[in-house]
Structure formats: structure tokens, C-alpha cells
Amino acid sequence: MTVLVSGATSQIGRFLLPRLVAAQLPVLAVSRHRQPEQQGVRWLAGDLPGVLRSAAGGSWQAIVSFGPMDPLVDWLAAQPVAPAAKIIATSSMSVVTKQNSAQADEQAVVLRLQRGEQGIAAQAARLGMAWTLLRPTLIYGAGIDRSLTPIVQRARRLRVFPIPMTHGLRQPVHADDIAQAVMAALAGDAASGQVLEIGGGERLDYQQMFQRVHASLAERTLPLYLPAAGLRLLASLVPRARGPVSRLGQDLLADNARLQALLGVQPRGFRPDAATWQPMSPAQARARIGTGTC
Template identity: 30%
Template sequence: MNNANPPITLGMLGASSFVGQALLQLLQSNQSNPLLAPPQNFKIIAFSRKAEREPTRSTPTCGAEIHWMPLHTMPTLAPRSIENWIVVSPIWTLAEHAAQMQRLGAKRIVALSSTSVITKVQSASQAEQTKMHLMLEAEQRFLDWGKTSGIQTHILRPTLIYGNAADQNLTEIARLIQRFGIFPLLGKANGARQPIHVEDVAQACLLCFQQALQHPEQLTKAIYTLSGRDVLCYKEMVAQIFTALKRPARFLPLPLPVFYTLVRLMNFIPRYRDWTPSMAERMNKDMAFSHKDARHDFGFQPRGFQLTAKDLPMP
């Protein structure tokens, strides 16, 4: 480990979340990590609404010292003690902590949102519409607050996130296939997708933060889109899930009225109670996004879409 420089203190909101866990694993990787140039040591103040955890001390093979803290203890920290932040909790929760983050001396913040604010903002589902408008408003409040407070703020919007058998996207499709051996499709299901692995989302958070810290002039955008390297249609994406599960791809094409009925029936199963007909309609909607700005401004280079056993749940 490089001990020439003092560790960088980094506050993290949403540390126990799906992306948060991947980010902590990345930060704990050893100094040979090619993402960090030069290698950095980190002192992570990991905030979570979940039960308090024991602090993890750095070791010769780790690059981060993690201190877990319940969110409600944030006011007990000394003023101007955390200048750097990565927020991977839902972006609309950021407003309730903004005053404390400012008291703690926030100078630069990278926050996670989603391309869903574009793809679902006109959803037929009123609940989805409401949530997306909430996210858009939260994004704008965050950026406006940064401008008025003199805080460097950047938003990362990933596409469909998968990986580590913990996402709510491909993992749920896999469970449906494991349970029924077949997957229903609406029409041709040819809408474009560009899924991104959770480890690449974590990588982007760290790369963007590092650029904000070392070369802020290189970050030309307030909002960056994150996506995977490969673009494929929805049906192809699901076919790869069948392949990863070592099952033959079996699809059941359904007309829209029948699909609506099927979704309503699925809602009686607790795991699928949040599924909506709008999800089926999006099978034929293009939801791929370029990540060229992220590549240009902070060197983001995601992997291609190739599922492994650890990305999907065990049967």
C-alpha cells in the first residue's frame, strides 16, 4: 500500500445498497488497481439506514478503511470533516441530508440517478410517472444547490443495471425463467437495450470522483450517461439469460390484452406485485444510451454483456 499520501476521506450515502456494496469492494481493492492513478488510500465514512456495523480497518492488502455509521449520527461528526462524497442512495433522499453535508464541508459530490428519468417519464403507469418526476426534480435541486453553495456536483445516470445476483432487473427475469421455464414476450420484443454491470457503475462513480478531485476542469457535463459496451434487443438479452442458466430459450409471444391480464395475475405473487403492463410495452422501446461523454471526460470503459454464474441467482 502506498503510505506516502494521507488517506482521502470519502463520505458515502447508500453504502449498503446494491451499487454501494460494489463500490466498497472496489475501494477495498489493493493498490495495483489500474483505476487509481496514482494509487490512493481511502477512509470511507459509510452511512446506512441499516443496523450499525463494525468498522473495517485497512490491512496491507486493502486500499480503504471503512467506518460504518447510522445516518442519524451524521450531526455528531465534526464540522468540515468530509469534503468528498459519493451518493448511491436514491437521489431524492439527498435533499434531507444536504444541510448536514454542507456543514461537514462538502466540496465535491458524485450522485447516482438513472436513465429511467428519460425512458419512464411518460409511462402509462401513473406510479412510474410520479416516481420519475420526483427523480427529475431531485436531480435539478441537487445541481441548483451545488451552484448556489459552491459545491462541485455531478450526476451519473446508468441504464439497466445487473450483476452479482442482486439486481432487480435481470435477476428477476432469471427467477421467472427458473420458476416457469418460459418467458412471455410482447410482440417482437426488439427494443434496444444496453445493460451495464454493477461493478462498472461502481467504477464510473470512482473515476468521476477521482477526476473531480484531481482534474475538475476535465468534467464538462453536469450529467453523464452510463451504459454497457454492447447494444442488443430485449429478446436477445433474455435469450442470454436462458443460456447462462443452461436452459433452452423458450418464449411465449402474447398479444397486448393477454399480456395485461398475465401481469395482473402475476401481481398476486409477492415477488411480482410491482410489475406493471408498462414493463411489457417497453420490451419494444429503444432504451440504449451512449456513454461517450463519460468515456471522454473520465475514461469510462465498461465491459461487454456476458453473463456469468455469479450474475444470476441459484435455482
Template identity: 30%
Template sequence: MSGKLIALTGATGFIGRHLLTALSARGHRVRVLLRRPVAVPEGASGAVVGDLARPMNMAAALSGVDAVVHSAGLAHAMSGAPEDDFRTSNTEATRKLAEAAQRAKVGRFVFLSSIRAQTGPSAAAALTEADAPAPTDPYGRSKLAAEEALAEIGLDWVALRPVLVYGAGVKGNMAALLKLARAPYPLPLGSLTGRRSLVSVESLAAAVAASLDAPGPIGRPLIVADPDPLTLPDMIAALRAGLGREPGLLPCPVSLIGLACRATGRQETFDRLSGSLVARADGLAALGWRPAQSTRDGLAALARAGG
């Protein structure tokens, strides 16, 4: 689809900024859809201001558009938000934008969903696209409901379900982990064995590109994950390697680590990073997608770049 016109939502967010750069670099013209008047982000070919929850002006915004990449929404980091807020921002806004895209005869709708549409914060076995979705929180349920809405509308769509995304400018748990890795002292985390799949924002952008380029209707969700899941000690070791340092990890009973996290109000962060959540990107691999780099190399590069 080189040279085609792509409408992008969420272009000012962490993932959206990277998508704008990557899509422009691939020769696409990118029209960004903004909630409020701001300077047009660098790399955009144009911008339209409007509220996705009330998309009265979407006909003009989507005129001549070949595909929509929808990355805007209420983030999982705002997990304390009411369920109605997640439904409004993540489900209903997606439905209304997709309906507008169908009316505008847009060729494909790429939705940035989440692995949380499929599972809770951890999973006992490796996740595949054949597994029945079982989200456990309002955020995950809102993303799954958005996917179901896309399936009902009848346009050509794909929902990408990325695992935890890392890259320059990342916030939340990955930012906290990077800060921890930069600490000058040894860390008592060497006994943690839970493995987690990660994906770099560059690899996620490549997954979006593969979804845009794939022939024929897709009409289903696709997992986005690097093939080499890591333990939390592996992640810290990779980050510290990028800083030119030894891992500096000491063994400590996991029960004591959990107790310390509860005492300092970090139990949720500990649960998310220490439990296992391994996912396989079989569908994307069949479309020819490959991650930009290994997870270890990507984390090392993130640390060298300063996060």
C-alpha cells in the first residue's frame, strides 16, 4: 500500500507517535485525527480535529482514505477508571469510527487492541489466537467488545493484540523497570522465574504495516509478541547490559519480594512483571511479519538510548 492515504488516531500518544513515523517512512501519507487543535505532528500529511465519541465530521476526515489505523483509547494504565469510561472510549468510539469508515468505503480498519482482550495479567500456558478470550478487567473487556463490534459491522478489519510494549518514551511498568535497572545497587530479584512476552514499538509498527499490506480480508484478531519471552531477571540483565553493567541480581525468596512490594504499594506492578504471560504471534508470522530485533537486543538498545 505504498503511497496510500492512512487515517491515524492517537498520533500524539506513545504508540501513535511511533506509528506516524514508521508509516510515513514507508511512503504512506498519514492524516492524523486529533481530539483538539494542536500543532500537526511532524510527519503527518494533514490533520482533522474531532471527537471520536461524536464523529459528526468523520465523513470529511475519512474522505479518500485507504485505511484507518486506530490507536487512540483509554489506556490500561488508567485501570482505576470506571467501566463506563473504558466502554465509551475504547468500545463505542471504535464502533462509531468503524461505522464511519464503512460509509466512506475505507479499504481496511486496523485496530490497536491489547492482549488483555484475551487474558488477565498472567496466563498458565502460552496464548495463541485459537484460545477463547477471557479478559479479567474493564480495560480488557472494553477492547474485546470493540473487536466484537468490528466483526458485526462488516468492513475489512484486523485487531492487533500486543503484549507489553517497550520503546523510547514508554511509561508505566516498563518505565518503572528501566528506572530499577538504572539503580546503582544489586537487586534481590534473581529467583523470579515467571516468563513474559514483550514487543518493541518498532516491531508493533511493523505488525501494523504487515496488516495494511496483507492481501484479502483478514477479519480477526492477531497477537503481537516477540518469540523470546524473558523472566524479570532476564529483562533487568538485558537493560543493564545496554548500560555496560553486569546483571547484579541476587537470589531472594519470592514470598519476601511479594511482602516488600505489598508494604510499599507496588504489589500490582510486581504481579504484572513477575507472573508468566507468554504469547505466540502465529497469525502475523503467517503474513510475513518478523520482529525488528530480539527482545534482549531491544531492551539493551532502549537502555543505551536513555529510555
């Protein structure tokens, strides 16, 4: 039976596809743009609702989604019968960590995530589909994230690496660990009807996290330590920085206990190397999984 993967070229998708192929599960992969042929994977190009409508009538073992939940919910709401036996989707720990934000745009993110989670659960229940939602913390590992990798790229250009001197705990999670959680959820029903948090296997404070990223770079860059008082001044001058700066001293963590109990997944600690920050193609992701270096 085929597994349909939406967001197949995302960070997690790049690690999940080779794992599905290795497990001899046929894959129908969705991407906005055409992709090179890949053994065991059939690609569909286009936006999510349109592609799903064109693929309607297929018999799928599961739907796995790493993209926005809204269009998936809308499509499910239009289905008279279950398009698959199971659906697994990623949300975000932002639904928890940004709940009390004073920023209107961040409140909008929380509301959208809440609606997406509730919509998937409701539509899956209506259609008789098993469902699992994963809430990752900060994702890294494929060099295409929008959090740490852009900071690395800027530091390489300027030869200066900013290190905020703040101590809120963080728990960055490797994209391949999320892919392994998806594989475990596909393999059984222990996580059916569950919303599971997933963070990295190590908790470290903000300054430590940035120091490790800096230490991982092959290029020489000057560390620039930014005191908390300076960051607060920045937030007072730049309104859009207020939300992020306000959370620098907060602990933004996930509780992996239920993930480990239900799926047996133990995420790795945060040990990036220089390759972590290079954009990784699906082929490179396959190679890193094969050599155990991801």
C-alpha cells in the first residue's frame, strides 16, 4: 500500500523518503515543483489541494503531511470516505510556547496551529481514520531551516557570529529523528489519536546552543557576544523583535516521555558539524542515513 507524503522536499521529508523506500513502501510524494526521478518514489507537482484532487481515488496506506494543516483539513472535509487508513501530520511546539505572546502575528500562528490540529483530529474521526500529530521543537539537520541555518550563512559572509548571552533552555530536534518517529507511527497503532511532543535528546541554554553552532563551522568567524540588556534595547526599538527577544530567557522544551513510551524513539543530542548547515538534497540525505552520519 502506498504512503502519500505532502511536503516531501521539506527537512523531514528529505529523511523520510529514503526510510520509506528502504522499508519497501511505495511512495507518492507531493512537491510544489517538479523533482528528479527517484527509485521507489512517484512525484506529483503542484499545490496541495490540487494535487490531492488529481490523485483522488487512490488506495493509500497513510497520508503523511509536513506542510500547513489548513489545506489538508479543507480537503479532508470534502471527502465522503476515508482516503487512507491513517494520517500523520506535523504541527509545532509554537502552539504551546507562543500562546501568551503579545505579538498579534504570533497569536495568529497559534490560532492557525490550533485550528489545524483540531481540524485534522475531527475530520479523521469523521472518516474513521487513525491519526497522529507531532509537535516538534526547533528543527535542524538538512541545511534548509529558517532558524539556525540563515544565521550561519550570514556569519559566513560577515565573518562574525552573534551569540546571545541568554539562558532560556532549548531542545533542537534533528529532522531525521522526526522522520523516525513517523516511521514508528506508520508501523503500529500505539500513537493513534495522540498529539506527541518531540524535541531533541538534549536540553541546553540559548548561549550554549549558539556556541555549539559556532564551533561547528569550518570557517573562522569572530564570536560576538550579545548581552541580554542590549537585546532588550533592540526589542524596544524594533517591534517585530519583541516576541522573539521576550522568549530568549524562557525554557522552550518538549516532553519526550510519551514519544519514547509509545513509539520507542530516542532523539539525538545536539552535535552539529559543518555539513549540518549545507543545503542537503534528497540524495545527500539518503547517503547520510546510509552512513549513519546525519
